[in-house]
Amino acid sequence: MNQDIFILIEHLRGQVADISYVMLAAGRALAHAADGRVTAILLGHNSQALANELTADQVWYMDHPSLADFNPEIYQQALEPLLTQHAPRLMLFGDTSIGAEVAGPLSSRLGLPLVSYCRSISTQDGTLKFVSQVCGGKILFEGELPGPTALATMMPGVYKPEAGHSAQPPHITLLEAPAFTEPRLRLRRYIEPEIGDVDISKEAMLVAVGRGIQNEDNLQLAQELADALGGVVCSSRPVVDQGWLPASRLVGKSGKHVKPKLYLALGISGAPEHVEAIADAEMIVAVNSDPDAPIFNLAKYGSTLDLFELVPVLTEQLQQISSAVAH
Ligand SMILES: Cc1cc2nc3c(=O)[nH]c(=O)nc-3n(C[C@H](O)[C@H](O)[C@H](O)COP(=O)(O)OP(=O)(O)OC[C@H]3O[C@@H](n4cnc5c(N)ncnc54)[C@H](O)[C@@H]3O)c2cc1C
Missing domain, CATH: 3.40.50.620 (HUPs)
Structure with missing residues (x-):
């Protein structure tokens, strides 16, 4: 054969x-x-x-x-x-x-x-x-x-x-190309994705939130962690679909491909449409309370703790380290 x-x-x-x-x-x-x-x-x-x-x-x-x-x-x-x-x-x-x-x-x-x-x-x-x-x-x-x-x-x-x-x-x-018949579909124009406030495809530290973040107010937790890391917040699709973050922060098939040094995924399951866009991250760390979540197939490190327990502690630790370094 x-x-x-x-x-x-x-x-x-x-x-x-x-x-x-x-x-x-x-x-x-x-x-x-x-x-x-x-x-x-x-x-x-x-x-x-x-x-x-x-x-x-x-x-x-x-x-x-x-x-x-x-x-x-x-x-x-x-x-x-x-x-x-x-x-x-x-x-x-x-x-x-x-x-x-x-x-x-x-x-x-x-x-x-x-x-x-x-x-x-x-x-x-x-x-x-x-x-x-x-x-x-x-x-x-x-x-x-x-x-x-x-x-x-x-x-x-x-x-x-x-x-x-x-x-x-x-x-x-x-x-040699065949004699093409007239297609029914024709390209009208490219629609450029909005640039937004930051270009997540160029950021080195990304804190990504998924449906596990539960509501818009809880985004503050992720923002504080991102600030402590010197990074920015991005998300999976449900968060953007809810209008909690703009489309410029969407990671995935219908959003941006990212290549950060650290991709910290909080409450993201790891659906194929999401992970195809993070495969080039240098390190993926996942926090997901479901030990069988597919994101763990890709993550180098992971925790099955509730993100609402872990994230505030992590942020506090990072803040303490950076204030110790500053003094
Ligand atoms: C054509 C097409 C294009 C798509 N494009 C994209 C795309 O560009 N980007 C994208 O992201 N998706 C895209 N999707 C959707 C994709 O299939 C998934 O539905 C989506 O990625 C799921 O998002 P999620 O992981 O945030 O949510 P879920 O799959 O619902 O996962 C939420 C996770 O949070 C965990 N969790 C819940 N509470 C907690 C807690 N307290 N602590 C810790 N963990 C917790 C759960 O265990 C769960 O694993 C696309 C789908 C289609 C069909």
Whole structure:
């Protein structure tokens, strides 16, 4: 059976998304074990330079004005013939809005199995096994990847994006674009996320609050802790949906990706849509009274104490340390 791995390179407005490097890192580990080749597929217009840092055995680059901006229908039309002609063992997509909008329809059009929320894929006794994070991250599901060709959407967390970067530009083959039919969807404009008072994607210390904070007044506790740490408060989606914090403080799929030195998660369960945006934090510390909360799969340190007991004590300790240092 063909053991080749295809990877759809995600990019937006001239930037390769980190998830592409995560997939390349996964593909490299897998191809090495399964004796296959990794083919990175880059769709774009005047975007060949984006291939320069991709770790892959080869890059197939398709250049066409219709590919200048992401369009799920055009992407499907570009990828469909590649999948049917070459029948790779596996094609990886990011577990992102882009990946989901392409992988799902391709799976249904081509009748190919699709595994979503993949954390890792490995070879065992000649078969490909996946671990997928389902039910909002509460269950890790292990299974055999159906053949001969399967599609999967990949989450960040297990593979380091650095392992998907290469200092050597890969071998690039220019692919001829098919005759695209007019898509029903068209990009009207990009809506930039509001900058807000602070840019949480650039902050080194983040105190993140989730639904466990219970109400708006309790945000003060998190703010005091953030002040003591010299950081800022951000949150999961329920807090923003309630209007307790502005959207500029939202971490996750529909918010910002963050890369702080410390990400202190208070009362956050660790749903996939949240954790995909914190995988690059240097250290994650979680406070959650549920010992089975999925956030603990990612956290380096954790506490199952009630956050309302722990946070005031922690803040006080930090304040004492900083006043001792100041004197
Ligand atoms: C398309 C889509 C996009 C999404 N985008 C995002 C996104 O960008 N960002 C995002 O965050 N979510 C996003 N979500 C929502 C996501 O699926 C989760 O619903 C959300 O992340 C859950 O937030 P939470 O962890 O704060 O709440 P919950 O899942 O309700 O978790 C609250 C946690 O607090 C703990 N807790 C309660 N009380 C205490 C206490 N006193 N002390 C300690 N711990 C306590 C509980 O044990 C629980 O684990 C998206 C969902 C979809 C479908």
